[in-house]
Amino acid sequence: QQPVQSPQAVILREGEDAVINCSSSKALYSVHWYRQKHGEAPVFLMILLKGGEQKGHEKISASFNEKKQQSSLYLTASQLSYSGTYFCGTEIRNTGFQKLVFGTGTRLLVSP
Amino acid sequence: GAVVSQHPSRVICKSGTSVKIECRSLDFQATTMFWYRQFPKQSLMLMATSNEGSKATYEQGVEKDKFLINHASLTLSTLTVTSAHPEDSSFYICSAIRGPGGYTFGSGTRLTVV
Numbered sequence: 001q002q003p004v005q006s007p008q009a010v011i012l013r014e015g016e017d018a019v020i021n022c023s024s025s026k027a028l029y030s031v032h033w034y035r036q037k038h039g040e041a042p043v044f045l046m047i048l049l050k051g052g053e054q055k056g057h058e059k060i061s062a063s064f065n066e067k068k069q070q071s072s073l074y075l076t077a078s079q080l081s082y083s084g085t086y087f088c089g090t091e092i093r094n095t096g097f098q099k100l101v102f103g104t105g106t107r108l109l110v111s112p
Numbered sequence: 113g114a115v116v117s118q119h120p121s122r123v124i125c126k127s128g129t130s131v132k133i134e135c136r137s138l139d140f141q142a143t144t145m146f147w148y149r150q151f152p153k154q155s156l157m158l159m160a161t162s163n164e165g166s167k168a169t170y171e172q173g174v175e176k177d178k179f180l181i182n183h184a185s186l187t188l189s190t191l192t193v194t195s196a197h198p199e200d201s202s203f204y205i206c207s208a209i210r211g212p213g214g215y216t217f218g219s220g221t222r223l224t225v226v
Contacts (some may be wrong), residue, residue: 101167
């Protein structure tokens with residue numbers, strides 16, 4: 001049930017780009033993306049509600065392919081502050097309940 | 113924006129004792145709250161869904177008698193780790209829903225059982 005993210009870890013030099021993928025075995029209602037620094041709570045980046053939707057936030061954007069049950073997060077011209085662990089969250093809904101399930105995570109390190 | 117306050121941020125307890133963690137929605141009413149647990153270098157795993165005025169719904173493999181959840185009001189949910197043991201040491205974090213797709217997280221509680 002937990003979405004699988006790839007890659008598990010990536011190391012970048014400042015200014016380089018990266019793509020993080022999130023794949024679910026279940027139908028997705030929405031996809032959320034978070035970044036977590038060590039020892040802190042996850043910080044919300046963006047949510048994609050519709051299949052095929054793309055969203056952007058500064059140099060961070062994401063796409064959502066509802067049919068393939070996949071989402072990708074794009075980091076362009078990475079900055080040192082982008083370092084952390086990125087999680088996708090897939091929202092599962094059914095009659096009377098909804099919940100957010102986090103993916104396996106991708107650790108990103110941006111070096112000078 | 114929506115704020116969820118979680119206390120304590122850190123707690124150290126002796127093995128065999130119980131620890132209570134509070135999660136409060138400060139500027140909105142939360143009929144549903146969620147409790148997650150995160151071990152080092154792992155993902156956040158959903159433990160249970162807390163519903164105001166009713167019993168919590170636990171995820172498979174989570175012991176409901178060990179992790180007691182109470183959601184007595186629209187702004188407060190508590191998680192009590194009973195008879196804590198070192199393997200319960202983890203980062204516990206709560207979340208509440210505000211609006212469509214709006215999951216707001218508390219700041220987390222680092223529990224260390226010695």
